[in-house]
Amino acid sequence: MNDSIRSTQTDVLIVGGGPAGLTAARELRRLGVARVTLLEREAETGGIPRHCFHPGYGLRDLRRPMNGPTYARRLSDLAIAAGVDVRTETTATRWSDSELGLLVTSRLGVETIRATAVILATGARERPRSARLVPGDRPDGVYTTGELQQAVYLHKQPVGKRAVIVGAELVSFSAALTLAHAGVEVVSMLTEQPRVQTFPTVPIALGLRQRFPILTDTSVTRINGDRTTGRVIGIEITGPPGSRTIGCDTVLFTGDWIPDHELARLGGVRIDPASGGPLVDTSLRTSRPGVFAAGNLVHPVETADLCALDGKALAATVADFLDHGPGSADVLEVQAGDGIAWVSPGLLRIGAPAPHGRFTVWPAQALAGVRLEVRQGTRVIKRKRLLDGAVPGRPIHLVSDWQSGVDPAGGPVCVWIRGN
Amino acid sequence: MDPDYDLVVVGAGVVGAALAREFSLTGLRTLLVDAGDDVGCATSKANTAILHTGFDAKPGTLESTLVSRGYRLLADYAAAAGIAVEPIGALLVAWDADQLAALDGIDTKAKKNGYLETRAVGASELRELEPDLGHGAVGALAVPGESIIDPWSPPIAFATEAVRNGVTLQLRRRLTSVEASDARTLLSFETGPNLTTRWLINAAGLGSDLVDEMFGHRRFHITPRRGQLIVFDKLARPLVNHILLPVPTAMGKGVLIAPTVFGNVMLGPTAEDLTDRRATETTAEGLATLLEKGRRLMPKLLDEEVTATYSGLRAATEHDDYQISVDEKQRYVCVGGIRSTGLTASLAIAEHVRSLLAEVGVDCELIRESKPPAMPNLGDQTPRPYQDATRIKSDPEYGRIACHCERVTRGELRDALVSTLAPTSVDGLRRRTRAMNGRCQGFFCAANIQVEYPVVQASPGGNS
Ligand SMILES: Cc1cc2nc3c(=O)[nH]c(=O)nc-3n(C[C@H](O)[C@H](O)[C@H](O)COP(=O)(O)OP(=O)(O)OC[C@H]3O[C@@H](n4cnc5c(N)ncnc54)[C@H](O)[C@@H]3O)c2cc1C
Numbered sequence: 064m065n066d067s068i069r070s071t072q073t074d075v076l077i078v079g080g081g082p083a084g085l086t087a088a089r090e091l092r093r094l095g096v097a098r099v100t101l102l103e104r105e106a107e108t109g110g111i112p113r114h115c116f117h118p119g120y121g122l123r124d125l126r127r128p129m130n131g132p133t134y135a136r137r138l139s140d141l142a143i144a145a146g147v148d149v150r151t152e153t154t155a156t157r158w159s160d161s162e163l164g165l166l167v168t169s170r171l172g173v174e175t176i177r178a179t180a181v182i183l184a185t186g187a188r189e190r191p192r193s194a195r196l197v198p199g200d201r202p203d204g205v206y207t208t209g210e211l212q213q214a215v216y217l218h219k220q221p222v223g224k225r226a227v228i229v230g231a232e233l234v235s236f237s238a239a240l241t242l243a244h245a246g247v248e249v250v251s252m253l254t255e256q257p258r259v260q261t262f263p264t265v266p267i268a269l270g271l272r273q274r275f276p277i278l279t280d281t282s283v284t285r286i287n288g289d290r291t292t293g294r295v296i297g298i299e300i301t302g303p304p305g306s307r308t309i310g311c312d313t314v315l316f317t318g319d320w321i322p323d324h325e326l327a328r329l330g331g332v333r334i335d336p337a338s339g340g341p342l343v344d345t346s347l348r349t350s351r352p353g354v355f356a357a358g359n360l361v362h363p364v365e366t367a368d369l370c371a372l373d374g375k376a377l378a379a380t381v382a383d384f385l386d387h388g389p390g391s392a393d394v395l396e397v398q399a400g401d402g403i404a405w406v407s408p409g410l411l412r413i414g415a416p417a418p419h420g421r422f423t424v425w426p427a428q429a430l431a432g433v434r435l436e437v438r439q440g441t442r443v444i445k446r447k448r449l450l451d452g453a454v455p456g457r458p459i460h461l462v463s464d465w466q467s468g469v470d471p472a473g474g475p476v477c478v479w480i481r482g483n
Numbered sequence: 484m485d486p487d488y489d490l491v492v493v494g495a496g497v498v499g500a501a502l503a504r505e506f507s508l509t510g511l512r513t514l515l516v517d518a519g520d521d522v523g524c525a526t527s528k529a530n531t532a533i534l535h536t537g538f539d540a541k542p543g544t545l546e547s548t549l550v551s552r553g554y555r556l557l558a559d560y561a562a563a564a565g566i567a568v569e570p571i572g573a574l575l576v577a578w579d580a581d582q583l584a585a586l587d588g589i590d591t592k593a594k595k596n597g598y599l600e601t602r603a604v605g606a607s608e609l610r611e612l613e614p615d616l617g618h619g620a621v622g623a624l625a626v627p628g629e630s631i632i633d634p635w636s637p638p639i640a641f642a643t644e645a646v647r648n649g650v651t652l653q654l655r656r657r658l659t660s661v662e663a664s665d666a667r668t669l670l671s672f673e674t675g676p677n678l679t680t681r682w683l684i685n686a687a688g689l690g691s692d693l694v695d696e697m698f699g700h701r702r703f704h705i706t707p708r709r710g711q712l713i714v715f716d717k718l719a720r721p722l723v724n725h726i727l728l729p730v731p732t733a734m735g736k737g738v739l740i741a742p743t744v745f746g747n748v749m750l751g752p753t754a755e756d757l758t759d760r761r762a763t764e765t766t767a768e769g770l771a772t773l774l775e776k777g778r779r780l781m782p783k784l785l786d787e788e789v790t791a792t793y794s795g796l797r798a799a800t801e802h803d804d805y806q807i808s809v810d811e812k813q814r815y816v817c818v819g820g821i822r823s824t825g826l827t828a829s830l831a832i833a834e835h836v837r838s839l840l841a842e843v844g845v846d847c848e849l850i851r852e853s854k855p856p857a858m859p860n861l862g863d864q865t866p867r868p869y870q871d872a873t874r875i876k877s878d879p880e881y882g883r884i885a886c887h888c889e890r891v892t893r894g895e896l897r898d899a900l901v902s903t904l905a906p907t908s909v910d911g912l913r914r915r916t917r918a919m920n921g922r923c924q925g926f927f928c929a930a931n932i933q934v935e936y937p938v939v940q941a942s943p944g945g946n947s
């Protein structure tokens with residue numbers, strides 16, 4: 064069966080046509096790289112924003128607010144206009160055994176694409192109910208936001224009448240908006256955290272008019288289904304007032320991200336066990352020479368514009384790699400200290416500022432007022448107060464102005480937070 | 484007036500489907516009915532998917548005989564139909580001196596069951612064979628014949644072959660009462676018309692004691708014994724090389740770790756005796772127990788993502804063996820209490836039942852050669868369509884991946900919808916193709932697939 068496997072060669076092969084991949088591709092062309100090939104497994108490029116029909120996209124990269132699909136189309140058009148070889152309905156399935164390259168499947172067949180550099184920008188997904196080990200029946204009516212938005216916006220499918228949203232992150236409010244659009248009443252939103260996992264202004268900024276109770280410190284203990292209809296009839300929850308059942312016909316599991324890291328892992332790149340994404344340095348290099356990563360694959364999750372800016376920063380790294388080779392492998396670890404799950408990039412390349420001048424710091428626990436510190440050994444090189452506290456699900460942006468204060472021979476840098 | 488059918492098989496699990504297939508090779512006019520909306524949608528869809536050698540069955544039981552015979556029959560059938568089987572072998576792992584000592588007894592039992600290939604494995608060899616096993620394993624008994632199999636395809640393949648040979652299949656038909664008279668039995672159902680048959684075979688799984696009672700018997704009582712399972716992500720597959728069995732206890736075979744032919748790793752099952760025959764939910768305690776055991780057996784497994792959790796109900800009885808018997812007067816065969824080995828034994832059970840009927844004078848000679856249908860390959864060890872350049876060239880739909888986690892192509896989804904036993908539910912489509920069964924559980928593909936490949940629901944009692 065392998066007689067007809069074709070083999071082609073490109074300069075840079077990008078896996079994933081979301082904001083990160085599309086932007087990296089476009090910028091690489093702009094920097095004069097001759098052959099840039101982008102693989103997207105879906106029928107259209109654009110990634111997650113394709114089905115997020117609400118405003119809030121494009122602010123920091125295109126400097127113009129727009130809704131998700133418009134943003135997805137805009138980034139796609141720009142990439143094609145820049146001369147990127149965009150290949151849709153094309154899936155990278157595994158690494159080629161010999162040289163750097165990937166095996167891909169498309170309607171054209173199975174083919175090996177070899178490349179001088181590979182960029183992984185495969186994004187992240189929400190943990191579904193099963194991965195969260197929520198017990199109970201297995202009825203219809205249980206969704207992730209990804210599935211819900213595609214059903215509602217792309218396919219105009221009926222959903223339910225009364226929904227409970229699990230999670231209170233940015234994406235959870237986006238889901239609430241989708242439900243409102245589909246005429247579904249949100250019965251309540253709940254989170255295991257002691258507070259909402261985004262900024263209070265978000266629902267307003269998104270234009271969310273519907274009001275519903277938000278239950279904090281609350282978790283789902285069981286899903287109840289009707290055995291005859293096979294549909295959700297309620298969920299059991301436990302929170303501060305104790306345990307109870309909420310009647311609903313739809314349950315939405317939102318947030319709780321896991322990077323789509325299959326290719327990264329199969330490629331043998333080092334993974335940050337806390338984020339699940341490839342461990343990258345401030346130039347977005349992975350542990351494997353010639354393999355780079357950007358977007359929500361490395362920091363699950365940030366907003367799309369920051370993923371796009373990753374792509375832009377990465378294009379410069381990769382262009383430099385094509386001209387001058389891998390460069391110095393000297394890096395310092397950026398460790399996640401107390402109160403922090405992970406920091407991205409997790410490695411500091413001396414002389415290379417973090418992409419778009421920010422580190423993403425993911426809190427491990429909720430804290431009210433917060434002091435954040437960056438230390439090298441016992442030396443504090445940055446201190447920051449966060450009036451709004453910290454909560455898992457809402458990344459903290461740590462501006463990288465302290466990088467010049469790092470001693471290249473001083474060992475790992477540690478970021479930690481503490482409540483007031 | 485002749486009855487409508489010569490034979491009605493009640494229950495289209497893997498056992499009932501195997502029976503329908505067996506009798507489809509005879510001259511009997513056969514009907515296969517099930518209360519559910521698909522074949523194999525009760526216990527047969529939710530098991531640990533092991534093709535057992537029968538090494539640990541109770542020697543001398545019918546189960547022991549039928550499991551070891553069924554092992555060979557199903558392995559051959561699977562090879563002919565293209566159903567995935569991986570003969571990876573099992574290791575019964577001992578964690579202390581008592582368990583190590585118990586392995587001798589199991590070895591003796593295996594030999595009594597006619598299984599001679601067992602082999603003792605020392606602690607250091609065990610570590611080489613399974614480097615990711617937790618600390619403290621002191622030795623093992625290797626059972627090289629134990630295999631893993633695609634559990635979903637066999638009932639579909641059997642029923643497909645039966646239907647192609649002229650068997651009628653009716654779904655959404657729950658048998659509610661029987662009235663046996665001289666020459667025929669009148670059957671009534673929850674939905675759809677009554678009908679008459681000469682013979683009836685009860686292959687009703689968890690409902691087999693209830694159907695037995697309809698004929699006035701009180702010979703066994705089904706206690707649903709729930710088994711909950713956790714399926715781990717495919718990235719966990721390299722951690723496990725064999726089926727890793729615990730040393731059995733009185734409550735059953737205990738919690739195992741086994742790869743699946745789909746390329747995942749499963750941990751389970753629990754063994755909980757219940758009364759509710761529909762209690763196929765998972766519970767917080769059940770999942771916690773599994774995780775706790777799993778953490779000891781293979782700590783690294785727990786670092787991997789969970790793809791799915793599910794549970795199945797074994798049709799356990801107060802007896803130590805299958806409940807298979809012929810009631811000649813009422814022209815009734817009971818095939819009940821097929822608890823934890825029914826997938827493996829299915830074809831042998833069917834063969835056995837036909838011989839029982841022949842003994843009482845039913846004309847059920849084989850008049851047809853078996854032609855196993857070509858089933859879509861759902862296994863990861865042989866090339867799937869997305870990897871097959873030649874196939875994609877002849878039909879590009881096999882190059883268009885629709886379910887990314889399980890790499891199911893549009894060609895396969897299209898084929899499933901027009902197959903002999905087309906799915907009648909989204910779950911049915913999942914079992915036929917693997918679509919939407921992967922790590923994202925539909926985040927990326929479920930909305931698309933359900934719109935573009937809509938299933939047509941089974942109408943109550945409608946012929947398939
Ligand atoms: C419901 C929701 C609401 C959101 N709301 C906002 C918002 O209001 N504002 C905002 O800025 N951000 C928002 N976000 C976040 C934003 O959508 C993401 O940050 C952004 O899409 C991430 O970009 P990315 O390129 O890293 O990954 P993705 O957009 O996930 O793109 C990854 C792409 O890679 C493809 N791919 C993966 N594996 C392969 C493979 N093996 N072969 C080929 N292709 C592959 C995928 O199909 C996908 O298209 C929201 C996210 C969600 C889920």
Ligand SMILES: Cc1cc2nc3c(=O)[nH]c(=O)nc-3n(C[C@H](O)[C@H](O)[C@H](O)COP(=O)(O)OP(=O)(O)OC[C@H]3O[C@@H](n4cnc5c(N)ncnc54)[C@H](O)[C@@H]3O)c2cc1C
Nearest residue numbers: 494496497498518527530531533658688690710824825827
């Ligand atoms: C957790 C677990 C793990 C297992 N592991 C293995 C394994 O590794 N290997 C192995 O070989 N076996 C295993 N088994 C056992 C195996 O799954 C069963 O023995 C087998 O599926 C039984 O098949 P069945 O056809 O008898 O029952 P079922 O699949 O339950 O089918 C019975 C059918 O009868 C129908 N029915 C019931 N009452 C009526 C009625 N009144 N009218 C019409 N229809 C009716 C039901 O709808 C159902 O479809 C396991 C079982 C469990 C639960």
